[in-house]
Amino acid sequence: MxxxxxxxxxxxxxxxxxxxxxxxxxxxxxxxxxxxxxxxxxxxxxxxxxxxxxxxxxxxxxxxxxxxxxxxxxxxxxxxxxxxxxxxxxxxxxxxxxxxxxxxxxxxxxxxxxxxxxxxxxxxxxxxxxxxxxxxxxxxxxxxxxxxxxxxxxxxxxxxVFGGPGAERSKHEALAIAVARGEREMAFFTDEVRCPVxxxxxxxxxxxxxxxxxxxxxxxVAGTEAVDRLTFARLACEAAGVDASGLRGAPSPPGRPRDCALDVSRALALLETPLRGVSEVLRRTS
Missing domain, CATH: 3.40.50.720 (NAD(P)-binding Rossmann-like Domain)
Structure with missing residues (x-):
């Protein structure tokens, strides 16, 4: 190619x-x-x-x-x-x-x-x-x-899709940080599960x-770890050094997809590219 x-x-x-x-x-x-x-x-x-x-x-x-x-x-x-x-x-x-x-x-x-x-x-x-x-x-x-x-x-x-340390922040990360800082008001779903990549x-x-x-x-093709929206928001804030204690969770309203965790075993077997879990990328080690 x-x-x-x-x-x-x-x-x-x-x-x-x-x-x-x-x-x-x-x-x-x-x-x-x-x-x-x-x-x-x-x-x-x-x-x-x-x-x-x-x-x-x-x-x-x-x-x-x-x-x-x-x-x-x-x-x-x-x-x-x-x-x-x-x-x-x-x-x-x-x-x-x-x-x-x-x-x-x-x-x-x-x-x-x-x-x-x-x-x-x-x-x-x-x-x-x-x-x-x-x-x-x-x-x-x-x-x-x-x-x-x-x-x-x-x-x-x-x-x-998210950026993480050293990369441009996604809209998902930016939203979590804005809410944690009190710039936005919203709750993050505790029953909507995804595999951030x-x-x-x-x-x-x-x-x-x-x-x-x-x-x-x-x-x-997604990350190897399934997390709910609130957990993802907290991880995004933690990686950015922003206090996430003020974030709150809530159930998702009707008409939303719920547990959309993807089985990525086929991709892992096919690809040389690693598909890291969100905690591995975002969790602070210091």
Whole structure:
């Protein structure tokens, strides 16, 4: 793999993927829609930024045809709002079709919230999706669209992505710190369980998969430790040296996914990239 196209390169994960790929000597193009990539590799010109709305099928096909990548990492998404459905579902279909048309390997980023989290055990790749809220439903439909358009694509289901010491903070970490400092008021769910993954670990795993075309279909790539939202918030504050004693927990409201812990045993067997647990990354040792 020498040429890589990253959609959503202005985002937290997409920017990390692009940066690591450039450091590995790849030629990288990254797409953005409303926000330009802020990573140094784009500011220095080591990677090329391309403005693209993935909802526009013709524009997607044109960009992919121009770049002629060996692999495409599809990170672009919108969490909510009027553009979310089309961006996630139609955009994923357009990217998959364009990647297949030029013979590019596709790594599609999906989510643990394609599940309801009601099975009482870690979720495996062959468990049927059962989303309970709109974002999860859109991600589940995007998986279907990608698999139909490009059966060779790998569908990476992941969890809460965070930075940790020495890395940019994710929105999840920033929120926990703001609440602990009294700048925001909210409770963190004690019954919503996820497997947070460090952004560098996930980006490295994604790049490894981009170079391994034999892996296709769903693959769970997340941290090896399942924690509830309150525990994650406390760990994020601890790593930042912020007093977390004021954080409070509460049950999640109806219509939220619950225990979405992912079984990552297949990924651990396939990948050389380590998938560290959140405590290993965030817990202070001093």
């Amino acid at each position: 020498t040429r890589l196209l990253v959609t959503g390169a202005s985002g937290f994960l997409g920017g990390e993927v692009a940066e690591r790929a450039v450091r590995a000597g790849r030629t990288v193009a990254g797409t953005c829609h409303t926000t330009s990539p802020a990573r140094e590799v784009f500011l220095r010109g080591d990677a090329v930024a391309v403005r693209l709305d993935v909802r526009d099928a013709e524009a997607v096909a044109r960009v992919v045809d121009d770049v002629r990548p060996d692999a495409v990492v599809h990170c672009a998404y919108v969490q909510d709002g009027p553009a979310a459905e089309a961006t996630i579902v139609e955009g994923s279909r357009h990217v998959a079709a364009a990647a297949r048309a030029v013979g590019a390997r596709l790594v599609h980023l999906s989510s643990d919230v394609v599940f309801a989290g009601d099975l009482g055990r870690p979720l495996r790749e062959d468990d049927p999706p059962a989303p309970v809220f709109p974002y999860g439903a859109a991600k589940a439909r995007a998986e279907e669209e990608v698999a139909a358009a490009d059966p060779g694509a790998v569908l990476v289901r992941t969890s809460l 460090q952004v560098g670990d996930l980006a490295a795993a994604v790049l490894e998969l981009a170079a391994r075309p034999g892996v296709a279909g769903p693959l769970h």
